[in-house]
Amino acid sequence: MRAELGARRAPLNRENVADLPPRKAWVLRIAPWFFALPFVASLIGGSVVDVAGLAVALACCHFGARLTERGRQAEAEYLRRAIAKAPRLPRKLLGAGLTGSGVLIASLFASSAGPAASLLFAAVAFGGCVLAYGADPRQDKGLAPDPAADPEVRMEAVVAAIAEAERKIGEIEHWAKRLHGRELTRHLQRIVAQARAILDEIEKDPADIRRARRFLVTYLDGTRDVVEKYAAQQEDLAETPLADNFRRVLTTVETVFAEQHAVLKRNDTLDLEVRIEVLETQLRREGVA
Amino acid sequence: MVHGSSESWMTGRLWPGVGVFLLWLVFAVVAARALFT
Numbered sequence: 001m002r003a004e005l006g007a008r009r010a011p012l013n014r015e016n017v018a019d020l021p022p023r024k025a026w027v028l029r030i031a032p033w034f035f036a037l038p039f040v041a042s043l044i045g046g047s048v049v050d051v052a053g054l055a056v057a058l059a060c061c062h063f064g065a066r067l068t069e070r071g072r073q074a075e076a077e078y079l080r081r082a083i084a085k086a087p088r089l090p091r092k093l094l095g096a097g098l099t100g101s102g103v104l105i106a107s108l109f110a111s112s113a114g115p116a117a118s119l120l121f122a123a124v125a126f127g128g129c130v131l132a133y134g135a136d137p138r139q140d141k142g143l144a145p146d147p148a149a150d151p152e153v154r155m156e157a158v159v160a161a162i163a164e165a166e167r168k169i170g171e172i173e174h175w176a177k178r179l180h181g182r183e184l185t186r187h188l189q190r191i192v193a194q195a196r197a198i199l200d201e202i203e204k205d206p207a208d209i210r211r212a213r214r215f216l217v218t219y220l221d222g223t224r225d226v227v228e229k230y231a232a233q234q235e236d237l238a239e240t241p242l243a244d245n246f247r248r249v250l251t252t253v254e255t256v257f258a259e260q261h262a263v264l265k266r267n268d269t270l271d272l273e274v275r276i277e278v279l280e281t282q283l284r285r286e287g288v289a
Numbered sequence: 290m291v292h293g294s295s296e297s298w299m300t301g302r303l304w305p306g307v308g309v310f311l312l313w314l315v316f317a318v319v320a321a322r323a324l325f326t
Binding site: 028038054106113124134 | 305308309310311312313315318319320322324
């Protein structure tokens with residue numbers, strides 16, 4: 001059953017998880033169309049070198065624009081998070097490089113400009129990209145580089161745990177959208193919002209991660225599995241006692257998430273282990289886990 | 290404990306505007322040269 005459900009799961013990525021606004025690089029998408037006119041003229045004139053040069057240039061500019069947009073998206077995510085690693089690939093810079101190459105090739109092969117002038121045009125295009133879209137974030141941000149203060153809270157671990165939790169929350173959202181009942185969907189929306197609030201608390205004070213570990217690992221997994229199973233079989237389960245059990249479990253999940261959030265917010269040392277045990281028992285007893 | 294970084298030199302509007310202008314300009318110039326030469 002598990003494998004079956006897994007196989008049916010739609011691929012999820014970071015874009016699903018974080019509802020980021022589109023980060024289009026409009027100039028880089030539109031301006032290369034200026035090359036369309038000389039491209040058509042070269043086609044009509046039968047100049048193979050010009051046509052090939054402009055085609056390669058257009059391709060470079062297209063991929064340059066795509067890379068720049070990805071870089072902007074990565075930057076937006078980096079800025080949104082309190083703790084984040086700098087993107088490993090300097091996408092915006094590479095995008096600027098590709099755009100510059102596109103201009104260089106177009107100028108060299110399709111116009112009579114010499115290498116010096118072409119290089120100048122390429123440099124202007126590269127510089128224009130960097131000025132317009134900025135450089136990529138280079139420094140990791142979040143935990144101060146002071147591992148001696150709290151050796152158990154390593155930045156990599158916190159970043160990885162949060163990314164993993166985000167992915168799970170994204171999956172819960174993904175399955176919640178497939179539920180038929182509006183009441184259930186709203187319920188899950190509240191749960192997801194609460195889970196995100198918990199992640200925000202952890203980001204504010206990464207030392208919380210030790211107290212929230214069970215939430216991050218067991219709890220989100222449990223909720224996701226329950227929602228996924230229910231969503232997959234909801235046609236059969238409607239009007240059965242299992243549907244009521246599912247509703248009850250969601251109520252409990254919501255309560256415990258709220259408690260977890262409150263505990264992290266108060267920053268007290270109360271442990272939620274017992275509460276979590278209760279939920280796990282309930283999941284088993286209700287027959288939905 | 291928490292510290293971050295951003296591209297402070299890019300926060301103004303002037304330089305991005307200059308960059309956008311340069312991009313339009315260079316694409317227009319190269320396309321015009323390719324068309325008319």
